Amino acid sequence: MAAAYPYLRIEPDNVTAIAPNPEKSKVILEINGVFRGRELTRKDRRIVSNLPLIDDLIGGGIVRGRISEFCGATGSGKTSLAMSFAAQVTRNEAAAWIESSDNLDPASMIAAGIEPTRMLWVSCRDAKLVHRANRLMDDDDPVIPSLNSGWRHRVPVASLKAAEWILAAGGFGLVIIDFDATVRFLPQSTALRLARAAERSGAAVIVMGERQMCGTFAALGLTLKRYRACFNRTRSGAPATFDGQMIEARVMRNKLGGSGRSVVWPAAVDPCGFVRQPPSSSPVTRLAGQSRYDLYRLVPANRLGGCGQVE
Amino acid sequence: MYRGRFIPGDPCGDSSGESSPATRLESPSPHDRSRLALSNKSADAGEVRKKHAARIACILVSNFPLAAIVRSNPELRDRPIGLIRMPTAKRPVAGKGHAVAYQPHSELTHISAAAKAAGIQTEMTVAQARSLLPSLTVMAPSPAAERAAMDALIDAAESLSPVFEAGQPGCVWIDLGGLENLHRHAKAGAAARGANAPDAASAFEHEIAEEAAGRVNRIGLDAAVGIAASKEVAHLAARCGGLRVIPPGHEREFLDWMPLELTELGSDRIGEELELRLKRLGLRRLGDLARLDIRAVGSRFGATAVTLMRLAQGEGDATLQMRPRSEVFAESVELEYGIENLEALGFILHAMLKRLGERLQLRGLVAGDMTLSLGLADRSHDDRRIAVAAATAEVRSLLMLLNLSLASKPPPAAIETIRLTLEPRPPRPAQNDMFLPPSPAPDRLEAAIARIAAMCGPDRVGTLLPAESYRPEAVRLAEFAPPPPPKIPPPPMGERSGQKREGLPNKTNIARMAVRTIRPAEKIEVMCTRETPEFVRGANIASRVISIAGPWRYQGEWWATADEAQERSAAASSGWQGNAPATYARDYYELALADGGVYRVYRDHYTLQWFLDGVYD
Numbered sequence: 001m002a003a004a005y006p007y008l009r010i011e012p013d014n015v016t017a018i019a020p021n022p023e024k025s026k027v028i029l030e031i032n033g034v035f036r037g038r039e040l041t042r043k044d045r046r047i048v049s050n051l052p053l054i055d056d057l058i059g060g061g062i063v064r065g066r067i068s069e070f071c072g073a074t075g076s077g078k079t080s081l082a083m084s085f086a087a088q089v090t091r092n093e094a095a096a097w098i099e100s101s102d103n104l105d106p107a108s109m110i111a112a113g114i115e116p117t118r119m120l121w122v123s124c125r126d127a128k129l130v131h132r133a134n135r136l137m138d139d140d141d142p143v144i145p146s147l148n149s150g151w152r153h154r155v156p157v158a159s160l161k162a163a164e165w166i167l168a169a170g171g172f173g174l175v176i177i178d179f180d181a182t183v184r185f186l187p188q189s190t191a192l193r194l195a196r197a198a199e200r201s202g203a204a205v206i207v208m209g210e211r212q213m214c215g216t217f218a219a220l221g222l223t224l225k226r227y228r229a230c231f232n233r234t235r236s237g238a239p240a241t242f243d244g245q246m247i248e249a250r251v252m253r254n255k256l257g258g259s260g261r262s263v264v265w266p267a268a269v270d271p272c273g274f275v276r277q278p279p280s281s282s283p284v285t286r287l288a289g290q291s292r293y294d295l296y297r298l299v300p301a302n303r304l305g306g307c308g309q310v311e
Numbered sequence: 312m313y314r315g316r317f318i319p320g321d322p323c324g325d326s327s328g329e330s331s332p333a334t335r336l337e338s339p340s341p342h343d344r345s346r347l348a349l350s351n352k353s354a355d356a357g358e359v360r361k362k363h364a365a366r367i368a369c370i371l372v373s374n375f376p377l378a379a380i381v382r383s384n385p386e387l388r389d390r391p392i393g394l395i396r397m398p399t400a401k402r403p404v405a406g407k408g409h410a411v412a413y414q415p416h417s418e419l420t421h422i423s424a425a426a427k428a429a430g431i432q433t434e435m436t437v438a439q440a441r442s443l444l445p446s447l448t449v450m451a452p453s454p455a456a457e458r459a460a461m462d463a464l465i466d467a468a469e470s471l472s473p474v475f476e477a478g479q480p481g482c483v484w485i486d487l488g489g490l491e492n493l494h495r496h497a498k499a500g501a502a503a504r505g506a507n508a509p510d511a512a513s514a515f516e517h518e519i520a521e522e523a524a525g526r527v528n529r530i531g532l533d534a535a536v537g538i539a540a541s542k543e544v545a546h547l548a549a550r551c552g553g554l555r556v557i558p559p560g561h562e563r564e565f566l567d568w569m570p571l572e573l574t575e576l577g578s579d580r581i582g583e584e585l586e587l588r589l590k591r592l593g594l595r596r597l598g599d600l601a602r603l604d605i606r607a608v609g610s611r612f613g614a615t616a617v618t619l620m621r622l623a624q625g626e627g628d629a630t631l632q633m634r635p636r637s638e639v640f641a642e643s644v645e646l647e648y649g650i651e652n653l654e655a656l657g658f659i660l661h662a663m664l665k666r667l668g669e670r671l672q673l674r675g676l677v678a679g680d681m682t683l684s685l686g687l688a689d690r691s692h693d694d695r696r697i698a699v700a701a702a703t704a705e706v707r708s709l710l711m712l713l714n715l716s717l718a719s720k721p722p723p724a725a726i727e728t729i730r731l732t733l734e735p736r737p738p739r740p741a742q743n744d745m746f747l748p749p750s751p752a753p754d755r756l757e758a759a760i761a762r763i764a765a766m767c768g769p770d771r772v773g774t775l776l777p778a779e780s781y782r783p784e785a786v787r788l789a790e791f792a793p794p795p796p797p798k799i800p801p802p803p804m805g806e807r808s809g810q811k812r813e814g815l816p817n818k819t820n821i822a823r824m825a826v827r828t829i830r831p832a833e834k835i836e837v838m839c840t841r842e843t844p845e846f847v848r849g850a851n852i853a854s855r856v857i858s859i860a861g862p863w864r865y866q867g868e869w870w871a872t873a874d875e876a877q878e879r880s881a882a883a884s885s886g887w888q889g890n891a892p893a894t895y896a897r898d899y900y901e902l903a904l905a906d907g908g909v910y911r912v913y914r915d916h917y918t919l920q921w922f923l924d925g926v927y928d
Contacts, residue, residue: 053820075908079825079928092796094751103827105925106777106786112823118793120760121775124767162763169759171751229903231858242860242901242909244824245927267822 047174047204049084053265054249058220059257061085064173067195067205067214069253072224074181077247078208079103080112080267081224082176085206087113093173096120096166100156100180120166124158156183160190163205167197179209186213212252221253227264244268365629366487366516366559368538369545370468370523372460373552375481376452377421379460382531383453383644385662391426392448393419393440415441417449455643455728462639463530463670470673471523476542476631482549484542486631487519494519513558520554529669539565541627547573562625567598574619585615597623640678641732642667649688649725653717656726660713663731664706671735677704677757679734683713686728693722700764700772701757701790702736708758709733711765750793760791781867782895784828784924824927826911832922835912844902847912849923854904862898865913869894901927 046061055061062068062085070078086109089095095118097104102123110116156179163177175198186194195217198205207214212221227246234241250262372378377394381387395417415438422431422440429444440447461480468475472493474486520536527534537548539557544566548555550573557565571586574597589612594600600608600616601623609617621627642663650656671678679702685693697716703709713731738754763772770788778785835849844856896916903909911925 049822051820051822073907074827075926075928077822077928079827080822083825084822094793102830104775105826105828106775107783108823108825109775110777112825116776117774117789119774120791120793121773121788122763122767123771126768126771158766161766165759165762169751169755171749171756226907229858229909231860231903239862240858240860242903242927244821245909265820265822267824269824 047085048088049081050088051081051084051265053263054081054084057249057251057261057263058222058254062204062206063219063256064204065199065202066219066255067191067198067207067217068220068222069212069214069218070206070208070222070224071210071212071252073210073226075245076224076226077245077249077267078224079108079178080247081222081249082178082206082208083109083112083114085204086119086174086176089174089204090115090118094118094120094171095174095176096122096163096172097176097178098122098124098159098162098166099178100159100183101125103178103180120172122159122162122166124156124162160186160194163194164197167201167203167205170201172201172203174204174206176206176208179207179213181210183209183213184211186215188215188217191215191217218253219255221251221259223250223252224248225250230266230268242269365540366538367540367542367545367629367631368472368485368487368516368519368523368536369542369549370464370483370485370527370534370536371546371549372464372481372527372532372534373550374421374423375460376457377423378481378532379456380450380453381423382460382463382666383456383642383662385531387423387448389425390423390448391429391431391444391446392423392450393426393431393437394421394450394452395437396420419449420452450647453645455645455730459642459666460530460532462641463666464527464532464534465636466640466670466673467523467526467530470526470675471519474631474633476633477636478542478546482546484545484631485523487516487538490519491515494522513556516556517554520556524554526673529673531666531669539627540625541629542631543622543627544625563598563601566601566623566625567596569597569623571595571597571600574622581613581615585612585619588612589616638735639732640667640670640676640735641730643728643730645728646726649727651725653714653721656717656729657710657714659729660731661706661710663729664709664713667731667733668704668706668709671704671733674735675738676735677702677738677754678709679736681709681713681734682732683716684728684730684732685722685726686730687722687724688727689724691724693726695720698769699761700769701760702738703757703761704738704754705758705761708761708765711762712769715765750796756791781865783865783899784830784832786830826925827928828925829923832913832924835921835923837912837914837921844900844912847902847904847910847923852904852906852908852910852923854906856902857905858903859900860902861900862914863900864896864898866896866916867894869896899924 045064046059047064048055048061058068070081072078086095086097095114097119099122102125104121104123106116109119159177159179163175166172166175191214194205194207194214207218212218212223225248227248229245230243231240232243233239244267246264246266248262248264251257251259253259377392380392380394396419415436417437419431419433419435419437419440422433426440426444426447429447431440431443431447437447437449440449457480461477464481464483465475465477468477468483468485472485472487472490474488476484478484516538520538523536524534535549535552535554537545537551537555537557539545539548540559540562544557544562547569548557548565571589571594575582589595589600594603597619600620603620605617605620608620644659644663646659650659667678678699680699681697683693683695683697687693695716697712699709699712738757760772772791774789774791776787776789778787833849833851835847835852837844838846838848844859846855847853894917897913898916899911899913901909901911909927910923911927912921912923914921
């Protein structure tokens, strides 16, 4: 076969020798190139958070047409991170925020840079998730028995159905599904259905919850953990102010890159007023048992004479 | 249904040989054919005038009261039905409200085709008809159903031509002038058929007639369509059944063979006497009358005969009188028995929504808010207005909203009459740019929002915005209408004006800390030492305080008058902020608790209560 169709031999070192015309061989290689999965998700099809630490960690941003999971306890920074991605999307595309409870704060949303008129908000709190959604859904069992106990997990069918309808409508760049703490489990069939809907619509889907729920159908699993809350006083005796949090993000699963890496990044109440001081210039002495991240702290910008260098 | 072009000399027949009972006419004799040729010659003389003659289409639903009832109850379509002459008093039925009563000597005014096939005729009594067909369904005319069917018929006509006139119930005329530009597909189809201009025009009119019949069929009615140069001739052509086009200049040929019975002379006493007198003289067709001297006819038979004679000569009125009409998209159903089951009601509402959806679709509109009026067995009315978050034409979503409204507040008694009104709204136009990111298609987006609103509630989907208030938790909901993507995307966050500072790079690595608000604020118990929070206990949290920021005092809206405060308090009590007073004075704290979260809590100065307002996430 190689003799009849020498260009089918995909050996870059030998291409020049087999095909006399390099330009021609290049064209042939493009046509018959090996199908590499990573090429399906090009960099320009990703959504960045505009936080270089996070974008570098996850290989350039979250992928369109796939599910990305942000997991962590309440207060671990999931909402802040999701809003960073939403702020980039809503610059010129529509996005949707579906939540199981009424927790979305429009003031925080606007402060994060989200264009509110491009953000469709859906709250499924009053949808009587299990009972009412059970009547509406005709193909999914909303109540699944747990494997290890007798009690049954609650599946947010209304949120999932809303996400499916929005994805089917098309035209959305990002769909964020915010499950509350009571949601612990998604049936595999439901996760598969959500993944397929995301793939068909080409929208990036962020699933937020306390734990990973989509399993193998998520392209990215990011676990967030509050590292430290930063309180500050302008002077001794003055009331303290809450500056923000240091948050550790760890890649638990990444189909399109490496997993296991982690970074610590800051989330500040006022990012323009505070910058993160790098460890090298930190006056704090590293103590035994402290990790290098303990040296990071939020420092008011005026202490550094304007805005200091940010790592 | 009859489909065919009018052939001179065979006015109501067709080339395929099929004919309906209404179109059975005698074939012309050789003597008549020679007279017909003469009339053709005279018709050629006015060719120039005919080119600019008006063209009127008559859409006629025969047996309209019965057709309206069948439209409201599609399950009756193939059953033998007879309508009695006038409704009688309703009789009470145990547990089912009132049912229509009829007497054995009540006369039938309209009968369905199935009943006619069984030998039943109009003006038979119910007892006579039942002796022939015991399974005959006897019903009373339904004015509500007729009104809805007539509105639907007018909608179908108006979707074809902007110039229309509603005649008697079941009859609508439309002006075909200038429709070639509106219905280009029909014109193209006609051009493909016809070789020369007159044939193409005739083929176009056939296409329009088929289109009209198809649209009327979509709203649940079967109509005959007649097209001619005047309203009367078009009406007579439609009365022959099927689709019938009378070419310009051939009206006399068509009318010559028209029996007097089809002219509806017998509808009143004068006409009935005239018809009898004409028949006594041997005048049985319009052609016989047209050849008489008009003065002699007028002096002997009166004005009615002159009008009839002018009609027989092909003269008629081609001016349509349009009357202003309120566009109401409503459907009404009068139930034979009262129903108490919401599931059964759902089936009826689904059929009504489907019919209304077809009417809206014909007009290129979508449904807005709905009004449901239920007439109950205890003679009371249940009127409710159902808000639709996003205008949609999807029946399933609208039905879901109706079902949710009925399930939340069921009617107190059995339902006897239903009237459903939809507010028409224009669909949102869509025009995407080739070089911009795709935005949601308006129709699909509205359908999705309507379905979500039906599932979650209309106040749970939209654009969430901060309200114009100093109260931190105040929010308002707006309709989701994303603006088109900008031609030039705005710069990233770090580069925006007001956020860029000296030395601060575009990408700061610092995210904005977001707050997850808790709506309504959750009442908690805070244990303090020297007015400093030490321990927090609530429904979902119980933890020691690690760090504190604050307090920050928020105080506002004290300037509101007592009435405004009361109004706001009433509005707030029904909304998310159920426990928030209109006037507020609070001390806000940010508490880092031992469970790992940083919470925003406040102490209300009026109630001295502590509330959990949000959590930083």
